[in-house]
Amino acid sequence: MLDMLRTEKPAIVPPDIAQRIDRGRRVMKRDAAKRRLCQRFEKGDSYSYLDHGGVLQVQSTTTNPSGGGKPEHRIRNKYNMIRPIVEDKVSTATNRTPSYSVAPSTPDENKIAAAKLAEKIAVYGFDRWHLRKMRTKVIKLAITTGEGYAIPYYDPNVGPYEAPEVNPDDPDHSPAYGDIGAYGKGEVRWIVLSGNQVMWEPGVDFEQSRWWAMERARPVDELMAEFKRPVKPDATTSDIPTDNRDNENLALVTDYFERPSSNHPNGRWLTLAAGQLLCPVRDYPLTDCDGEVLDEPVIHRLVYTVDPETDRDLGLVWQLIDPQRTIQDCWNKLLEWKNRCLNPQMIAQVNSLIDRPTDIPGDVRYYKGPTPPSWEQPPAVPQALFQMLDLMKRDMRDMAAYEDVQAQARLAAATVDAVLQQSQARWGSFLADVAEFDSRFMRHALMLVAQFYEDGRLIRIRGLQGWEPIKGFKGTDLLSEVDVTVNPDTLRYRTRDELKKDIFEMADRMWITPQQAMSAIDNGTAEALIQSYQLDRAKANRIIQRIRNGTVMDMPTRQDTNPDGTPLLMPNPDDPMGPPVPAEVPTYMPDVQDNKDVWLSVFGDWMKTEEYELLPVEMQTVAKQIFQGIKQMKAQEAQQALQQQTDQAQALGLQNATRTPEAKPLPSMPGSPVNPSPQQ
Numbered sequence: 258m259l260d261m262l263r264t265e266k267p268a269i270v271p272p273d274i275a276q277r278i279d280r281g282r283r284v285m286k287r288d289a290a291k292r293r294l295c296q297r298f299e300k301g302d303s304y305s306y307l308d309h310g311g312v313l314q315v316q317s318t319t320t321n322p323s324g325g326g327k328p329e330h331r332i333r334n335k336y337n338m339i340r341p342i343v344e345d346k347v348s349t350a351t352n353r354t355p356s357y358s359v360a361p362s363t364p365d366e367n368k369i370a371a372a373k374l375a376e377k378i379a380v381y382g383f384d385r386w387h388l389r390k391m392r393t394k395v396i397k398l399a400i401t402t403g404e405g406y407a408i409p410y411y412d413p414n415v416g417p418y419e420a421p422e423v424n425p426d427d428p429d430h431s432p433a434y435g436d437i438g439a440y441g442k443g444e445v446r447w448i449v450l451s452g453n454q455v456m457w458e459p460g461v462d463f464e465q466s467r468w469w470a471m472e473r474a475r476p477v478d479e480l481m482a483e484f485k486r487p488v489k490p491d492a493t494t495s496d497i498p499t500d501n502r503d504n505e506n507l508a509l510v511t512d513y514f515e516r517p518s519s520n521h522p523n524g525r526w527l528t529l530a531a532g533q534l535l536c537p538v539r540d541y542p543l544t545d546c547d548g549e550v551l552d553e554p555v556i557h558r559l560v561y562t563v564d565p566e567t568d569r570d571l572g573l574v575w576q577l578i579d580p581q582r583t584i585q586d587c588w589n590k591l592l593e594w595k596n597r598c599l600n601p602q603m604i605a606q607v608n609s610l611i612d613r614p615t616d617i618p619g620d621v622r623y624y625k626g627p628t629p630p631s632w633e634q635p636p637a638v639p640q641a642l643f644q645m646l647d648l649m650k651r652d653m654r655d656m657a658a659y660e661d662v663q664a665q666a667r668l669a670a671a672t673v674d675a676v677l678q679q680s681q682a683r684w685g686s687f688l689a690d691v692a693e694f695d696s697r698f699m700r701h702a703l704m705l706v707a708q709f710y711e712d713g714r715l716i717r718i719r720g721l722q723g724w725e726p727i728k729g730f731k732g733t734d735l736l737s738e739v740d741v742t743v744n745p746d747t748l749r750y751r752t753r754d755e756l757k758k759d760i761f762e763m764a765d766r767m768w769i770t771p772q773q774a775m776s777a778i779d780n781g782t783a784e785a786l787i788q789s790y791q792l793d794r795a796k797a798n799r800i801i802q803r804i805r806n807g808t809v810m811d812m813p814t815r816q817d818t819n820p821d822g823t824p825l826l827m828p829n830p831d832d833p834m835g836p837p838v839p840a841e842v843p844t845y846m847p848d849v850q851d852n853k854d855v856w857l858s859v860f861g862d863w864m865k866t867e868e869y870e871l872l873p874v875e876m877q878t879v880a881k882q883i884f885q886g887i888k889q890m891k892a893q894e895a896q897q898a899l900q901q902q903t904d905q906a907q908a909l910g911l912q913n914a915t916r917t918p919e920a921k922p923l924p925s926m927p928g929s930p931v932n933p934s935p936q937q
């Protein structure tokens with residue numbers, strides 16, 4: 258295989274880029290050991306520590322038979338109080354699927370349809386590209402080490418593989434499956450990076466830096482297959498410098514990304530290992546749907562909190578390490594007291610014991626001399642240990658904004674609500690950052706789809722009416738409509754009791770039907786309850802958008818119907834004496850299936866704005882026509898409902914009038930009020 262590799266001399270990294278990477282690496286490594294320590298504590302390796310030189314070390318928790326280690330009577334058990342807090346926050350942040358919304362760039366029907374298609378592809382990609390796993394990793398890194406990173410890319414080496422078409426002139430020498438000519442269908446992939454793998458210009462905010470770089474260990478075989486160059490293994494997966502793992506076959510690779518500038522309009526992308534370039538300089542890899550280079554970060558970052566001084570905060574777990582150590586020490590001291598005081602020592606004169614005391618039940622103690630040995634009186638359990646233990650647990654919950662409120666008789670409901678609301682407010686700030694990260698990442702992924710989904714694909718997504726197949730989908734169908742946003746409220750976790758409470762309130766106010774309420778409770782989500790409301794608002798806003806740009810009059814007409822569904826007839830304008838013809842109305846008017854109250858609210862609020870006041874008179878007339886038409890349709894529906902009630906009342910009165918009245922029992926008859934029957 259080495260004979261097939263490139264033999265030319267590898268290119269040298271430009272000095273300015275090498276200096277930038279060295280500066281960034283020094284800052285990245287400054288807190289690298291601290292971030293590794295946070296990850297170890299989250300995993301439960303709580304006897305790891307940083308020595309005086311800032312190097313990660315591990316304290317011995319067992320007695321070394323050859324000497325050293327801990328004394329035999331000392332206890333160094335591990336009690337991981339950090340992982341439940343981290344897992345609770347990670348599960349809360351990843352419990353809900355992001356609700357991706359794509360805003361069309363123009364009111365053109367094709368653009369609107371492409372934006373809706375992009376929303377469907379985003380839902381499809383969330384499952385297809387395993388984005389839940391990606392989000393879980395990034396969020397856990399952000400909570401544990403303070404920052405998490407992800408970068409999407411398109412991998413062409415994803416099957417199924419297809420061979421090129423057979424050459425009709427030479428079919429015997431045409432490439433087949435497994436040959437060099439076979440190519441994969443390709444798919445969107447992602448890379449998750451920690452704070453120890455990403456660097457940028459020191460002293461500059463991440464988003465404002467002119468360059469970024471990611472440094473990670475990659476298999477040597479993979480590098481040889483991609484770049485056709487021999488690469489020396491010089492990396493390891495261990496975070497302890499003293500670990501020697503020469504057989505991991507990994508090489509440390511650095512990818513340098515420089516955003517576009519006046520000197521380099523298309524930016525630069527360099528891949529290097531051991532100070533040598535592995536391939537020629539490439540363009541900046543972040544491009545829009547048309548392949549034009551974008552001046553934005555190619556690596557997407559999520560932080561747990563913001564440090565205004567260094568922009569590289571260590572996150573939540575770093576604040577919990579010392580309380581974790583104190584809690585662990587308290588528990589171990591209690592166990593040492595148990596082992597020491599529940600097995601008390603003996604007090605005896607010198608040389609009075611014949612045999613060494615044991616803990617065997619029923620054993621006989623022999624002694625010499627007139628004074629028998631006696632047992633010591635064990636002291637009581639120090640209550641200060643329990644108090645310190647509880648105090649550290651409370652401090653950890655306060656630091657993490659993690660409230661586990663237990664039901665107590667004297668704990669008022671208002672107090673519980675206040676504590677939970679305060680904790681949710683602190684958590685809501687992080688969810689807003691998660692929503693921004695989701696929107697940037699999905700926008701980047703959709704741009705990859707628009708460029709590289711060249712062959713027609715069959716995509717199945719879950720829509721409002723069940724599974725919807727999209728046949729022959731290509732990336733060009735998106736028409737560059739990839740402006741993705743994620744509402745942070747859609748990521749907020751809601752308990753089943755909170756959900757049921759909201760659903761019951763909507764049902765009591767008759768906003769939803771009992772069937773909708775039961776379906777929402779059974780599905781565990783209330784999102785479907787407002788889909789009809791959202792569709793009505795969206796349709797009304799689309800009409801308003803057409804009024805803004807003056808294209809509303811270009812919409813076609815439709816045949817109108819009466820409130821009861823029968824066709825609405827009108828005199829024939831071409832033949833007034835002839836039979837009536839179906840009435841036609843513009844399609845910008847609401848139809849029978851539209852919610853008139855929602856339309857009335859949307860148009861009423863918009864017609865109070867300055868934007869409406871500055872419209873041409875003819876467009877204002879259209880808006881007024883729609884507003885008056887909505888009110889007229891509501892009046893017709895109310896009149897029809899009143900007529901139905903009147904008809905029902907008349908039918909009931911006629912039924913009562915034709916009913917044969919029953920004769921009242923005589924007072925002397927049994928069962929009458931005067932003479933009740935024996936059973937009464």
